[in-house]
Amino acid sequence: MNYKLLDMKVFGDSRGKLVSLEGNQNVPFDIKRVYYIFDTLPDQERGKHAHKELEQIIVAMDGACEFVLDDGKTQEVVRLNRPDKALYIGKNMWREMRHFSYGCKLMVLASKHYDEKEYIRNYDDFLKEVNK
Numbered sequence: 001m002n003y004k005l006l007d008m009k010v011f012g013d014s015r016g017k018l019v020s021l022e023g024n025q026n027v028p029f030d031i032k033r034v035y036y037i038f039d040t041l042p043d044q045e046r047g048k049h050a051h052k053e054l055e056q057i058i059v060a061m062d063g064a065c066e067f068v069l070d071d072g073k074t075q076e077v078v079r080l081n082r083p084d085k086a087l088y089i090g091k092n093m094w095r096e097m098r099h100f101s102y103g104c105k106l107m108v109l110a111s112k113h114y115d116e117k118e119y120i121r122n123y124d125d126f127l128k129e130v131n132k
């Protein structure tokens with residue numbers, strides 16, 4: 001499975017907490033894009049696609065959700081519910097996001113600029129790609 005749940009180093013003191021994300025340091029790629037997802041609803045699912053080359057780091061800044069990760073052979077479920085955990089997803093991983101808490105906020109760091117051609121949005125096409 002091409003994913004990892006990373007424990008981020010937290011700088012905490014009486015004022016609060018801080019986590020730093022740096023490209024090619026604790027983020028294992030050059031950061032080309034940042035986007036965020038918010039105003040989520042519990043009955044809505046997102047994702048349902050894979051990426052041919054894209055790598056991403058996803059952090060639940062607030063609230064919680066589940067990622068179902070699938071490499072074409074097995075499926076694993078990862079729950080994101082803390083801003084000091086970062087989910088790394090590498091290429092060729094089908095992902096579905098579900099069970100969002102109201103107002104969950106996800107921040108995503110990506111290794112490439114947005115390119116719709118790089119998405120695999122059909123599960124059968126994904127299976128063909130990983131079984132090549």
Ligand code: T46
Nearest residue numbers: 033035037045046047048051056058095097108113114
């Ligand atoms: C992923 C999960 C975690 C853009 O125009 N630029 C962007 O950078 C992104 C990410 C999306 N869009 C457009 C494309 C769609 O018209 O925003 C719309 C919603 O995107 P999508 O349906 O792909 O959103 P999710 O939440 O299903 O998936 C997103 C990312 O697309 C994807 O790479 O891994 O979050």
